[in-house]
Amino acid sequence: MSLTNDDISWYDRVYDTVQIIDYCGEFPNVPLLGTCGGISYNPILARRQLGFPLKDKPHNILLEGVFFQEGKDPQGLKARMVRAWRKIHKKGRNDLGPKNCIALEPYTSWVRQRASEYLMPYDYPRPTLLVVAGPSNLPNQDVEELRDEDLSRAWIREREELLQQIKEKDTLIEFLEHQVIDDPNDTWTSLLPQSSKFWKRKYDRLAKEKADMEAAYKREIKKLCVSRGFDPVKAFVRFLAIPLDK
Incomplete structure (x- = not known):
């Protein structure tokens, strides 16, 4: 129950x-x-x-x-x-x-997701089964338009998810910068010789993860655009809104 x-x-x-x-x-x-x-x-x-x-x-x-x-x-x-x-x-x-x-x-959604992952008895909504209708005869042009719409929606979802992940990492990086950079001579930090190395490792790891995420997404956008005949630079700026390295 x-x-x-x-x-x-x-x-x-x-x-x-x-x-x-x-x-x-x-x-x-x-x-x-x-x-x-x-x-x-x-x-x-x-x-x-x-x-x-x-x-x-x-x-x-x-x-x-x-x-x-x-x-x-x-x-x-x-x-x-x-x-x-x-x-x-x-x-x-x-x-x-x-x-x-x-x-x-935002908190209760996170709890429900964790409960689902760990099979905990939390009352979360079950996914609705998709009812597949019979085949329809659509013109090729309409089919292509639907595919383009689906692709655009998928890109937007990926963009939102990536930006949220990057936002979280930025918050953590800011927290770690305080531990490593802003407060290196704090009285209590001086009592902890391992502290700066401890936070520095976490800071470097998060910064690398963020850079890897952006690089991987750039490669994915370029690959998708080439297959669809789009300009990858314009598509990336439009959907990701992250400055590109020249």
Whole structure:
């Protein structure tokens, strides 16, 4: 049986004045230590239980899992977690908004997608089966026009998806630039010799992924345009709206 929002009591007013620990030190979330090892806790997923609104899907970097077992810690995570707890970052109403316990559509859509991927009992709409009609006798010109319309719609969908992915990566790159560039001499960063390398690797990886995405899309647009007899430069500028390298 699927759960719905009405089945859950999200918030107790006893927490009205509570601030939450948003992240610690170099970690984008909250590291937790135990007798047998350590894991990461993602408070962004628990904000609704403390009354804060969930407006958009969380960035992937805020959901990265960290795990080690006691005695098996080649990355030195235990020491880094201990140091991270010397710099605790809290957030409250001024940062996260009024305590109204709401979840907006961008967040709930992300939850439904995750529930579908992991086969969780979430009540999400099932896809409607396409009813295929019998063959129709259309003139060749009409068939070509329909194909062109389908191709244009496909390009537009791909463009929107790519721009959304690039927007997300730009947001993460901006976050990492602060960690690596804007705040290199911060007091707590000086306590973490591995921190700048940690964020620099993530920054370089995201920048490369973004460049690879743009390059791959340029190649795909060029290939499609050649097959359809279009000008690839004009098509790319029209559908992608990203400046081309000369």
